[in-house]
Amino acid sequence: AQSVTQLGSHVSVSEGALVLLRCNYSSSVPPYLFWYVQYPNQGLQLLLKYTTGATLVKGINGFEAEFKKSETSFHLTKPSAHMSDAAEYFCAVSGSGYQKVTFGTGTKLQVIP
C-alpha cells in the first residue's frame, strides 16, 4: 500500500522568494517518487523524479527535490520563485515502475509580484 500527503493545499510566496512544497509518503516497498505540475485546464507535466541513486534530484525550471528515507519525505524546492511558477503541484508515489501511481491532493502555488 502507498499514500502521499501534501501539507498545505495553498502556498503563497513572493516573486524571488524560496519555494518549498512539502510531500510525505508511505510505501511498503522502496518508492519511486515524482513531482508533477499542472496549469489550468491542462494535463500534468513531470518536473522531476526519484527512482534510485542520488537522493537530490534536479528537474526542469530550476526545481529540485530531496529524497529523505528517514523522514519519508520528498519536498520540492526552488531558490527563487517566478510568476510563471504559479500552478498546481502534485507529489506522487509508485512502488515500482510497473505499479499504479498514487497522487497527493495537490498544492496550489501562488506567486505574488
Added chain:
Amino acid sequence: GAVVSQHPSWVICKSGTSVKIECRSLDFQATTMFWYRQFPKQSLMLMATSNEGSKATYEQGVEKDKFLINHASLTLSTLTVTSAHPEDSSFYICSARDEVLRGTGELFFGEGSRLTVL
C-alpha cells in the same frame, strides 16, 4: 519526451447522450494507459487501467457500464461516457507509460478533456 494527445479538449453534450474521448501516444507504444477524473480543486482520481488487447481494470466504485474503456492498439485508448448526466461533468485525463522507459514509472499525460453535460 514522449507525447500523449487527448481529444477532444472540450465537449458539451446533452444529458442522456454518450461521449467518446480518445487518448493517443504519438511517438511511443503504450501497453498500459490510465484514465483519471479530476474534480475542481481536487486531486486526480484513478478510474481505470487500460490494457492493450484486454479488459480494463476498474477502480472500486467506478461503474464499468458507465465508463467504457477500450484499448484496441498500442497507441490508442478510448473512454466512452455512456448516457451522460450532469454529475458526470468533470475533467478527464489520460496517461501512458513508455514501454522503453517503463521501468522508471514515469507517466506521460494527455492535455485533458473538459466534459460538460447539460
